[in-house]
Amino acid sequence: MRQLIILLAIFALIALTPLWLTSEFWLNAVLLTVYAALLGQAWNILAGFGGQFSFGHALFFGTGAYCVAVLQIQFGVNPWIGFVLGGLLGALVALAMGFLTFRYGLRGSYFALVTLAFAEVFRILSNSVSFTGAGEGILIPLDRQASQMQFTQLSSYFWLICAITLACFLTVWWLQNGRLGARMMAVRDNEEAAAAIGVNAMSVKLQAIALSGFFSGLAGVFYAQKFLYLDPSIAFGPAVSVESLLVAIVGGIGTLFGPLLGAAVLHIFAELVRHVIGDEPGLSMAVYGSILVIMVLFAPRGIAGIGRSVRSVLKGTGDAGR
């Protein structure tokens, strides 16, 4: 319960940002941080609770993004409907992929590989067929109306992403405290033992990947409506997959606040690097990659893990080594 109150308080504080922060540049920076937290938390549902490390979360993100864009342009479907459908389609693609891979108990290396390959298949497909605009990408026409999910004020986008991200974090809070989450963690820690006490591992993993795909899909829809442009490598390329996992790993896998912490630290760091070295091509990604390597080598449980170790040392419970 305490975690829920802290969570709501943090989001209330974040939501107040547009009221005092007048700089569009910095408000946009905070917006992108919240958005990164959403990507990370969506990844965290599958990795931190389901125990499956995906290297291709762009698959669900891109599905959501293309869903809302294609429905709007080819079929004139309102983006708010596309928003829901984008999330659902993300979940559906996730379910299909999960079904194919979990059926044979593929995990670890194999699962990471398969997710990557699926994202790549979708990238090539969206690059080749005409209704996604192929390699030229897809441009959503400018129509700044709330009914078209396009806003004149940056703060409206800000509150929209806050709401989606809060929904995702609340889902994770519920997982941490509910039965489904308990089953997921049981499967994550020991699938055989979980099965032995009557947990249907397949169904639990599918629920984890569907939830994860749903929120990644929503993130994709938000991206499409915010930037109004998509191409195959934005939607299905490795950048989104890497950002999703990096945010969660830096913050702390399997924790409620980890992705938020990770997103904040990464974005502040990236901003600093840009400030000091400049915006050279490749440099920010190289820094991201280095952070990933350093975190895994020295703090595999993320910032949240470091915090926990320090706390237990202070309390003297001797839990630090865990």
Add this chain to the structure above:
Amino acid sequence: MINFSILLPSILNGLTTGALYALVALGLTLIYGVLHIINFAHGALLMVAMYLVYFLYKLFGLDPYLALLVVPAAMFVIGYVLQRTIIGNASHGRDENILLVTLGLSIVIENLALFFFASDTQVVDTPYAFDVVELFGAFLPVPKVIAFVGALLTALALWLLMGWTDLGRAIRALARERKGARLVGINVDHIFAMSFGIGIGVLGIAACLLLPTYYVYPQVGHGFVLIAFTIVVLGGMGSFIGALLGGFIIGVVEAVGGLVLGESLGQIGIFVIFILVLLFRPQGLLGHRA
């Protein structure tokens, strides 16, 4: 109906390309067989090897085939050191952490290349790049035929190394039973690093054989490594013969697919195979079920 006279050259072409794919996949499957992890930095390291060949040519005028004497050894050292210093220390008891570290390494290496070399494509101009040889009525580029033979020889050498040397026995022992290998006195960290080094060294051979016909740019590894992943899955993870067979199949599928469906969609055939294997035979053609 496709005429046989265009089909045969395209199959032969596919076989030569497939041999090169197989070469990239061989290192991947060796590393997987011993360390039980997928090396996500494989493509990035192939790119490094290709740039090595390119700069040796550019700065010292060294022919790519002569670079065979230098580059594989250099890549072996890079692989050995990477495993000893970074990858080997990353696991903390979880294989996922090794995956993440190799992914991180690939991001760092690729983007540093982008930073230093920009995204321009570079080629090595050899006098023999456009020589062709006639085989069964099909004209094949000479460098591709050399690459084909080179790939087969490399696979043979690896097979001999694994089967008939002490190092090979130690590697196989480690692949099968980590604890037991340590008990009989095998230096586990050293052998792990040797396996990783050999796997990366093979990339050096691949790079030397590739460059007379291919070009190099920072993301060049992507295309190769995804195909290599598919080959490894298709042939069975950890199986050498499987990697070779998988390479040939994928090469032919790509060439014939490109002929039938056109260049951009031709690659889809590769991924269709990937998903089909996953559905019906996830252990691969020659692999054993875990």
